[in-house]
Amino acid sequence: MINQEIKSYFPILNQEINGHPLVYLDSAATSQKPVQVIEALSNYYELDNSNVHRGVHTLGNRATEKYEGAREKVRKFINANSTEETIFLRGTTTAINLVAQSYGRANVDEGDEIVITYMEHHSNIIPWQQLAKERGAILKYVELEKDGTISLEQVRAAVTERTKIVSMVYVSNVLGTMNPVKEVAQIAHENGAVMVVDGAQAAPHLKIDVQQLDCDFFAFSGHKMCGPTGIGVLYGKKELLNNMEPVEFGGEMIDFVGLYDSTWKELPWKFEGGTPIIAGAVGLGAAIDFLNEIGLNEIEKHEHQMAAYAMEKMSSIEGLEIYGPADPQQRAGIVTFNLNDVHPHDVATVLDMSGIAVRAGHHCAQPLMKWLEVTATARASFYLYNGESDVDRLVEGLRSAKEYFNDVF
Amino acid sequence: MSSNNLDQLYRRVIMDHYKTPRNKGTIEDNSVNIEMNNPTCGDRIHLTLQVEDGIVKDAKFDGEGCSISMASASMMTQAVKGQEIDTALKLSGIFSDMMLGKDYDDSIDLGDIEALQGVSQFPARIKCATLAWKAMEKGVQNEEKS
Numbered sequence: 001m002i003n004q005e006i007k008s009y010f011p012i013l014n015q016e017i018n019g020h021p022l023v024y025l026d027s028a029a030t031s032q033k034p035v036q037v038i039e040a041l042s043n044y045y046e047l048d049n050s051n052v053h054r055g056v057h058t059l060g061n062r063a064t065e066k067y068e069g070a071r072e073k074v075r076k077f078i079n080a081n082s083t084e085e086t087i088f089l090r091g092t093t094t095a096i097n098l099v100a101q102s103y104g105r106a107n108v109d110e111g112d113e114i115v116i117t118y119m120e121h122h123s124n125i126i127p128w129q130q131l132a133k134e135r136g137a138i139l140k141y142v143e144l145e146k147d148g149t150i151s152l153e154q155v156r157a158a159v160t161e162r163t164k165i166v167s168m169v170y171v172s173n174v175l176g177t178m179n180p181v182k183e184v185a186q187i188a189h190e191n192g193a194v195m196v197v198d199g200a201q202a203a204p205h206l207k208i209d210v211q212q213l214d215c216d217f218f219a220f221s222g223h224k225m226c227g228p229t230g231i232g233v234l235y236g237k238k239e240l241l242n243n244m245e246p247v248e249f250g251g252e253m254i255d256f257v258g259l260y261d262s263t264w265k266e267l268p269w270k271f272e273g274g275t276p277i278i279a280g281a282v283g284l285g286a287a288i289d290f291l292n293e294i295g296l297n298e299i300e301k302h303e304h305q306m307a308a309y310a311m312e313k314m315s316s317i318e319g320l321e322i323y324g325p326a327d328p329q330q331r332a333g334i335v336t337f338n339l340n341d342v343h344p345h346d347v348a349t350v351l352d353m354s355g356i357a358v359r360a361g362h363h364c365a366q367p368l369m370k371w372l373e374v375t376a377t378a379r380a381s382f383y384l385y386n387g388e389s390d391v392d393r394l395v396e397g398l399r400s401a402k403e404y405f406n407d408v409f
Numbered sequence: 410m411s412s413n414n415l416d417q418l419y420r421r422v423i424m425d426h427y428k429t430p431r432n433k434g435t436i437e438d439n440s441v442n443i444e445m446n447n448p449t450c451g452d453r454i455h456l457t458l459q460v461e462d463g464i465v466k467d468a469k470f471d472g473e474g475c476s477i478s479m480a481s482a483s484m485m486t487q488a489v490k491g492q493e494i495d496t497a498l499k500l501s502g503i504f505s506d507m508m509l510g511k512d513y514d515d516s517i518d519l520g521d522i523e524a525l526q527g528v529s530q531f532p533a534r535i536k537c538a539t540l541a542w543k544a545m546e547k548g549v550q551n552e553e554k555s
Contacts, residue, residue: 018414343474343475343476344475345450345452345474345475345476345477345478345534345537346419346475346476346477349415349418349531349533349534350415352533353414353415360450361449361450361451362450362451366451369451375451375452375453375473375474376450376451376452404415404419405419405424405476
């Protein structure tokens with residue numbers, strides 16, 4: 001159940017900012033952490049800290065159990081077939097870069113195509129730009145519909161038999177749009193391409209089932225889903241990962257090291273060079289337990305409700321434009337907007353003075369900003385600890401901002 | 410709302426420069442062209458300077474950004490127009506000190522620029538205010554080298 005009690009698990013939310021109780025509406029950038037996660041991290045460091053996969057001693061075993069235990073939690077969380085398919089990395093960016101540098105370099109040749117969309121975060125654009133440049137491949141963009149959604153017709157028009165990789169965001173960090181990645185994966189497969197899903201904004205908010213989506217790769221970050229920063233996951237189908245070369249070499253990932261040649265550990269460890277992000281994984285495991293206890297379906301429902309309530313209330317402000325799908329059922333709890341004549345930075349500063357944290361800028365999605373024909377926008381993003389009263393505070397703050405800039409000057 | 414604090418940031422003279430920018434546009438001929446942006450937020454400035462005999466004869470700007478960045482650009486062009494390069498750079502140094510909350514050289518009359526002093530209380534907005542000045546510095550330094 002989502003109720004007021006949930007907020008009490010997040011100590012950071014219980015403070016005043018600039019003399020007002022904090023309203024945190026920037027969870028799409030990073031979520032806050034519940035006490036369960038904070039305690040899991042401190043417990044790990046206070047009781048179990050050791051390096052993994054090498055200790056004969058007790059602490060080494062405990063740390064290894066916790067680290068690998070977290071991997072099993074991740075496997076269940078996304079319904080992967082096996083823990084061999086869940087690689088711990090730094091975050092979504094690192095995960096997508098790994099796919100581009102390993103799978104991409106080995107499979108994309110001159111004249112081949114990589115298909116992405118105008119809705120992508122920079123982390124799902126630049127790795128492909130670099131790969132396309134290096135291999136002489138063609139980077140293609142799927143056009144968006146007017147309401148900021150993706151149509152399968154446009155995907156079909158873009159994906160051809162020369163396409164080797166289709167990479168798409170599941171939930172847009174700007175528009176909140178939930179994309180039909182399962183159907184897109186099918187189109188990719190019909191054309192012999194692999195499907196990469198940027199799940200950074202999806203994993204925190206909806207139940208993920210990688211087998212049901214039938215995607216080939218799925219990347220997400222811990223810090224947007226109540227976990228710590230610095231930990232993320234790449235899911236990949238085993239048969240693909242088995243044939244991929246690591247991109248980082250060193251300790252942890254090796255089997256046998258000779259003077260001139262070495263061999264790699266089996267999956268998933270061959271992609272986890274160096275001492276792994278042990279505490280991060282433990283924290284992510286605790287975050288998964290926390291989210292599961294509430295239920296991802298509950299969280300998704302709550303977000304639709306928050307989006308619906310926010311869109312309704314915000315629309316009552318004259319001159320406020322909301323971007324993305326008009327139907328709240330089609331979006332996660334992300335509402336990106338502009339208040340006419342007031343620049344989003346100014347909006348964000350005025351809101352901050354009232355204790356309300358929103359994001360302002362291009363949200364690491366410059367091509368999308370260009371498509372929207374704006375240089376910057378403001379974004380309010382909601383999570384399980386936000387309630388209707390937070391929206392009310394936001395709306396009140398926006399009215400004051402409008403008044404302040406339009407009437408005072 | 411803590412409008413007292415906000416009033417420190419958004420002075421009337423700042424909003425005046427934002428709404429009625431001075432020296433908006435581009436200088437077409439023989440000008441120094443500088444394009445600069447703030448990659449974290451999308452603010453962008455296109456500054457053109459006409460520099461002759463070590464003097465900034467004219468300065469115009471174009472761009473997109475928040476009230477602070479655009480007002481600062483307007484004030485900057487006003488301040489450096491007609492000044493020697495050295496003086497323009499000195500003003501830039503004074504402005505930078507002001508933004509960092511340091512004691513700054515008050516022997517030069519800063520005019521409208523003084524109104525931006527409140528920005529130093531808003532760390533997230535300092536980059537907005539300094540963008541135009543950084544562009545100007547880059548422009549005159551390029552000119553000096555050539």
